[in-house]
Amino acid sequence: MIHIANVAGEIAYKRKVCTTGKPEEIHGIIRETLESASIPIEQVAAFGFGVPGITDTRQGIVIEAPALQWANMPIGEKMSQYFNKPVFVDNDVNCAALGERWLGTARKLEDFVFLALGTGVGSAIFANGSLVYGSDYMAGEIAYMVLDDDVLNRDSNAFGQFGLYEKRISGTSLSSHGYASDELFVKYAAGDPLAQKIVRQFVSNLAIGISNVVSLLNPQKVIIGGGVSQSLSDLLEQVRTTVSKLTPVPVAIELSSLGEHSGAVGAAAMALGRIGRLEGDVPI
The missing domain is CATH 3.30.420.40 (ATPase, nucleotide binding domain)
Structure with missing residues (x-):
């Protein structure tokens, strides 16, 4: 673009x-x-x-x-x-985070996290009014977060491969069930049992990741963008509710207003x- x-x-x-x-x-x-x-x-x-x-x-x-x-x-x-x-x-x-801060959902915010859900998964961190880069320019590599099942299964992350957390919430992961990710959300809304099971697990995994980020960084907002976000408007309240149960740290969770x-x-x-x-x- x-x-x-x-x-x-x-x-x-x-x-x-x-x-x-x-x-x-x-x-x-x-x-x-x-x-x-x-x-x-x-x-x-x-x-x-x-x-x-x-x-x-x-x-x-x-x-x-x-x-x-x-x-x-x-x-x-x-x-x-x-x-x-x-x-x-x-x-x-x-x-994308800079764009949201200039003209979008994060306008003039000092502390927020932008979470990009597309083919893969990435994030950007704004803290105290500045982007956080990390010592090797790798801050925000949320794709490599792990959940307890990853440890129990002795799975591991490696450069050049999809991250363990990425495999749970990316568009590629959602599409691996036989439907395009946007079609999966349509089937979920229509009551398809398989789609409902997959999407509920997706919402749970997404909320876990957001909760951990919020507890660690205390951002004012978490903004969700990327291709998958275009299908999340009807699920956003579920994500918010789950996050509020998993962390006592307050946060606003919104979708990107600038989209692609x-x-x-x-x-x-x-x-x-x-x-x-x-x-x-x-x-x-």
């Missing part, structure tokens, strides 16, 4: 494109997008990229992004050479914030 935004958060142009890991193709797609939007490169202040992987955002290096076949890729430097403009890079879920656009909006916020051009209270 590509968004062109101004400093006030107004989206001048947006476009959905196919994913590619080839820098020259990314360059071409951006050039085509600017031409389609009738925006000359001279009017572009900076570029922001959200990448599905572990990212050293300060140096603009993607440490690992298996989906793009990148390892220690200096994508910030490469894109800067193409455009001769400032380029900034971060993990896609961190970007949160990452692109956040990438724009990151880029504008890093060059000091962002309007609104969104420190980067």
